[in-house]
Amino acid sequence: MITDNHGRRINYLRLAVTDRCNLRCTYCMPAEGLNWLPRKELMTYEEMYRICSLFITMGVEKIRITGGEPLVRRDLVPFLHNLSEIDGLEELTLTTNGLLAGSFVSDFKKMGIKSVNLSLDTLDRDRFFRITRREGLDEVLATMHKLLENGIHVKINTVVMANQNTADIIPLVRLTERLPVSVRFIEEMPFNGGTHQVTLDWDHQHILEHIRAHFPAMEKIPDAAYSTSYNYHIPGHQGNVGIIAAYSRLFCGSCNRIRITSTGVLRTCLYETGSLNLKDAIREGCTDTELRNRITDTLFKRPKDGWEAQDTLVAQHREQESMAAIGG
Ligand code: SAM
Numbered sequence: 121m122i123t124d125n126h127g128r129r130i131n132y133l134r135l136a137v138t139d140r141c142n143l144r145c146t147y148c149m150p151a152e153g154l155n156w157l158p159r160k161e162l163m164t165y166e167e168m169y170r171i172c173s174l175f176i177t178m179g180v181e182k183i184r185i186t187g188g189e190p191l192v193r194r195d196l197v198p199f200l201h202n203l204s205e206i207d208g209l210e211e212l213t214l215t216t217n218g219l220l221a222g223s224f225v226s227d228f229k230k231m232g233i234k235s236v237n238l239s240l241d242t243l244d245r246d247r248f249f250r251i252t253r254r255e256g257l258d259e260v261l262a263t264m265h266k267l268l269e270n271g272i273h274v275k276i277n278t279v280v281m282a283n284q285n286t287a288d289i290i291p292l293v294r295l296t297e298r299l300p301v302s303v304r305f306i307e308e309m310p311f312n313g314g315t316h317q318v319t320l321d322w323d324h325q326h327i328l329e330h331i332r333a334h335f336p337a338m339e340k341i342p343d344a345a346y347s348t349s350y351n352y353h354i355p356g357h358q359g360n361v362g363i364i365a366a367y368s369r370l371f372c373g374s375c376n377r378i379r380i381t382s383t384g385v386l387r388t389c390l391y392e393t394g395s396l397n398l399k400d401a402i403r404e405g406c407t408d409t410e411l412r413n414r415i416t417d418t419l420f421k422r423p424k425d426g427w428e429a430q431d432t433l434v435a436q437h438r439e440q441e442s443m444a445a446i447g448g
């Protein structure tokens with residue numbers, strides 16, 4: 121079991137397998153995309169497998185695969201399958217925009233994936249195009265239904281953006297009436313590759329008040345341990361509603377998660393740049409014991425919270441990063 125310098129247990133790893141994507145969401149990256157990483161800078165599947173196995177021996181129980189869009193990386197599914205067989209891994213899951221995921225739902229089911237996070241910011245076709253700069257709403261909705269039909273829980277991630285999709289909040293909440301989905305509204309964070317300034321007009325309180333005004337009977341329900349979302353239920357609905365104060369950073373005190381970017385950088389907080397590159401350490405020939413020691417040292421320098429961590433971003437002029445490069 122690993123803990124950080126603030127006594128927080130670390131048991132959740134988010135692994136980015138690529139920075140590339142088949143969408144261009146305005147809140148995540150510029151229209152022209154990013155300066156995509158050359159292949160040799162990405163971790164290989166063998167390197168990722170070794171890193172994941174090592175973290176599992178250190179107490180990680182849950183791994184989320186993310187990116188960029190994880191499913192644009194070739195041969196992801198066999199890699200997921202290999203990960204799913206590692207002893208000690210209790211939960212394997214992924215975050216996807218849903219465009220390609222529909223074809224792999226039966227594979228997910230076979231490998232024991234029980235829940236998938238699906239990004240969906242609007243139910244309106246024109247707004248979907250304006251936000252993602254691509255077509256694809258039908259594919260995302262088809263993926264959502266296929267996941268549900270196969271008994272895989274769906275958490276919908278909706279980034280709330282002033283003047284863009286606030287009209288979608290209530291229609292998305294209404295999805296929970298007939299579908300057993302968790303719709304989670306996320307405060308927009310400033311990780312968009314430098315395309316625009318983010319304001320917190322629609323912070324968690326504003327989102328909550330807006331939903332309550334339409335659904336006054338909505339009740340607070342208990343949040344799972346280490347949950348980043350505050351969760352609610354509307355009587356008579358099948359699903360739940362969550363609000364994630366990602367920019368207000370209300371959940372740092374119990375944060376159990378670490379990230380590894382697609383280049384192998386261990387980020388102990390979303391808001392820090394990271395100082396240990398595990399891919400480079402592997403390529404230098406580090407043994408597992410050496411890797412373990414470097415990881416433990418890094419976790420003992422973990423910032424207290426996202427506010428403290430942000431200083432490293434500012435100091436390195438990297439506050440304009442893209443979420444796809446960090447690994448969302
Ligand atoms: N491509 C996949 C997807 O969109 O689900 C996985 C990677 S994406 C970077 C992971 C999550 O980060 C998505 O749910 C996305 O909505 C969220 N995200 C991206 N940029 C964000 C931002 N600036 N603020 C808040 N959430 C953001």
Ligand code: SF4
Pocket residue numbers: 140141142143144145148149187188189217239443444
């Ligand atoms: Fe791609 Fe996900 Fe970023 Fe949208 S949020 S551009 S789908 S990586």
